[in-house]
Amino acid sequence: MRAATDLAPHEVAVISGFADMVVAGRLMAMGVMPHSQIELIRRNALGYTLIFRVGSRFKIALRRDEAQTIYVVD
Numbered sequence: 001m002r003a004a005t006d007l008a009p010h011e012v013a014v015i016s017g018f019a020d021m022v023v024a025g026r027l028m029a030m031g032v033m034p035h036s037q038i039e040l041i042r043r044n045a046l047g048y049t050l051i052f053r054v055g056s057r058f059k060i061a062l063r064r065d066e067a068q069t070i071y072v073v074d
Contacts, residue, residue, distance in 0.1 A: 004070035005050065007040040013072035014038070020069040027070070030060065038072060 018024030
């Protein structure tokens with residue numbers, strides 16, 4: 001199990017859970033659910049913002065500290 005920030009660009013993994021339940025509540029309200037596929041699309045130049053594709057439904061931009069709370073498995 002590792003954080004979503006550890007994914008390489010275009011690497012696909014499955015969300016296994018969340019570290020911070022406050023952030024998890026906000027993410028799940030936006031559709032980022034456990035057992036969904038997540039793919040890192042790209043990072044900005046400094047690495048503070050990450051763009052993810054969740055399932056095949058939508059893309060979401062997250063700050064690095066938010067993305068670190070998402071646990072994924074291969």
